[in-house]
Amino acid sequence: MPTLATKALTYGYTKAKMCLNDINLTITPGQITTILGPNGVGKSTLLQLLCGLLTPVSGSVLLDQQNVSQLPPAKRAQAIALVPQMTSIGALPYTVLDYLLLGKTAQLGLFQKPREADYDQAQQVLGELNASDLLNRECQSLSGGQMQLVTIGKALMQAPQIMLLDEPTAALDYRNQVQILKLLQQLADQGLGIVLTSHDPNQAVLLKHHVALVDRTGHLEVGDMSDMINSEKLTKIYGTNLHVEYVASCQRLVCMITL
């Protein structure tokens, strides 16, 4: 399983202002990294840099020592899958099966179409997501939770080693949030390296593993969840009072906001 790492990564949309500065982050197989930070600090930008859709101003993103932004698109997509926050699934007229098959693009030649085995894999992926009944549904008819599940299914069709998810639980109810978080844990247990962005530190606590905090100057601090989730750090990062304490009935740290 490959390792994805950034070395002194710096990026800005304009030359005058860099939004991400000197980022050093390593994603290893089987590990979940939750990126937390206020709106607009560049969390989504960082995910796009990690999968090579943006080219760093300086520094690099390396997939097993190969520069990601210089890899051919298909080769890159075979290793790294991205689940963007805004997907077009709700606007597409395709069935779930046809949508899932789009995930095979990186494995197919320019003029090839999906093979019989790819159709079987799509059924298998939906089975693993406990969503076999969605196979022939139209994407536009799915609920928000189902759409997110199918979008992750499409990313799994790429058979990636690393999966990047941009706020995968945004706009989902608690039941669906739990389903997605459990799924991410399962995928990490199977050896997938997972990076997600979130606005809820409680999710980082639930997922354990690593937490990366991005501050308003575009600097990133990464460490074990237990070292990173505390009142002082979160209050500083978000610029508002956040209170973190251990709640015995939940058997975990809980992050609370106060007005």
Next chain:
Amino acid sequence: MDYRTQQRKYHGIMIGTLVVLIMIFLGALCAGRLLLSWPDMWQALTHPIWLAKAPTTAMTVIWQLRLPRILGACLIGFGLSLSGGAYQSIFQNPLVSPDLLGVTTGASVGAAVAILAHGNIIAIEICAFVAGIITVSLTMMVPALLKSSNNLTLVLAGIVVGGFMTAILGLLKYLADPESQLQDIVYWQLGSLAKVNYQTLLATLPVFIIAGGILLALRFRLNVLSLSPTEALATGVNLKFERMIVILCATLLTAAAVAIAGTIGWVGLIIPHIAKLLTQQNNQRALPLMGLLGALFLLLIDTLARTLSPGEIPLGILTGLLGTPFFIGILFKQRGRL
């Protein structure tokens, strides 16, 4: 429905469409001012005029008048509907037609220039084709100058360049001799297959085969290119390159169609919708069906155009008259999606 069942249903639709196309093809060979019986038509069709020592009237009508025209209708219908379907997919807009990037108005300007310069039919077709391609190149230059890869910039550029070409066309019509040239320009703008012959067909056949073949081969990629740019890139697509190939092929098909038959509206708009309606919106299945249905539709329209009245009704009028209610019907059927 299981995908294997879907596949069987799709093959059934394809075979059914092909059978209907062949039947209309043979029917169109019989129909016309000189109505031929089935045996007479078959007799003439199976005896090429070039090999006959004393060609019969039926042979002349079939081989020199109807066959090139019918083949032209099929090719143009195939090309226009494929290019319309491709444009609709990559611009993620179901209301897009093949003239989105100004190819049709550009070709009209080329044809009008040739008509004003007293060019023959071949000159008109060459000018139309070249001007169509130049117009699309101008359209594509605008986003390049603005360094924007946004679809919307390209569509707006198409509208602006198309508007400019419409103004030039207006000027050319103003300058044209109202007794002869103006009629020719308007007639050409309304679209007709009356002047299609083997020479023009052979000249444009490679464009239809190569550009159409590439679009058909890329039909799965068209599904991927319908995704948002970030998603498509993350899926492993070389977005700029593949989008450029699709636009190039769709433009070449439209330019070739417009060059030999003038502007024929509606085919590229409604046929892709019908094909997608029958194939669960999947380009992978819809595109081959689009080609067949486009050929069938235009052949039917052209046969009506030359048989309904003693004179010939311009195609643009018939496609518009039939296309409008048809399109409203499709919208009604898809009302849940709108």
